[in-house]
Amino acid sequence: MDKKEKIQEENIEQEEQTSSEAQNEQTTQETEVVEDKYENIAEEYKAEMEAKVKEAEDKYLRTHAEFENIKKRLEREKYSAIDYASEKFAKDLLAPIDALEMALQSANADISAEQQLEKLKEGIELTIKSFLSAFEKHNINIVETDTFDPEFHNAVMKVDSDNHTEGDIVQVMQKGYTFKDRLLRPAMVSIAN
Numbered sequence: 001m002d003k004k005e006k007i008q009e010e011n012i013e014q015e016e017q018t019s020s021e022a023q024n025e026q027t028t029q030e031t032e033v034v035e036d037k038y039e040n041i042a043e044e045y046k047a048e049m050e051a052k053v054k055e056a057e058d059k060y061l062r063t064h065a066e067f068e069n070i071k072k073r074l075e076r077e078k079y080s081a082i083d084y085a086s087e088k089f090a091k092d093l094l095a096p097i098d099a100l101e102m103a104l105q106s107a108n109a110d111i112s113a114e115q116q117l118e119k120l121k122e123g124i125e126l127t128i129k130s131f132l133s134a135f136e137k138h139n140i141n142i143v144e145t146d147t148f149d150p151e152f153h154n155a156v157m158k159v160d161s162d163n164h165t166e167g168d169i170v171q172v173m174q175k176g177y178t179f180k181d182r183l184l185r186p187a188m189v190s191i192a193n
Helices: 003-083 087-092 094-107 113-137
Strands: 140-142 153-159 169-174 177-179 182-185 187-192
Touching: 087 094, 087 113, 094 113, 113 140, 153 169
Parallel strands: 153 187
Antiparallel strands: 140 177, 169 187, 177 182
């Protein structure tokens, strides 16, 4: 081989080597660009996910705080409702009290004893009616005394009676009352022997 051919061969080898190095360098540069691109995308995604996590955490904390506030408010309202549950009933009892006070005031009036007695009796009857209407309004009812029922009547004595059969209620000594379906106080009665 002559020198010329040898030089040409070396040039071709150098060109191939240069071309290969350029290609490798271009591939390396492309790989770096792709890696940078994916790294930027990954960082953006990570930042987006961190923001979403932070937002979800904030929403959770706000919701939890709101729930706790509602719970505290309901607890206060519950105790307030318990404290003032009988307010309506108490207001309805003011009318009978007023009637009793008026009866006492009328006792000081300059009228005869018989008239005072009649007025007092009338006042007491009106007061009892006022009490019973307040009771009725709040589901407090008088226990029926038609037939003896040990759940609603307390037999305090047995009495001989020709007009009643054995076990019948002869006399009501103290009325019993129920509140809705609950017994407040049993009726105190005497029953026939």
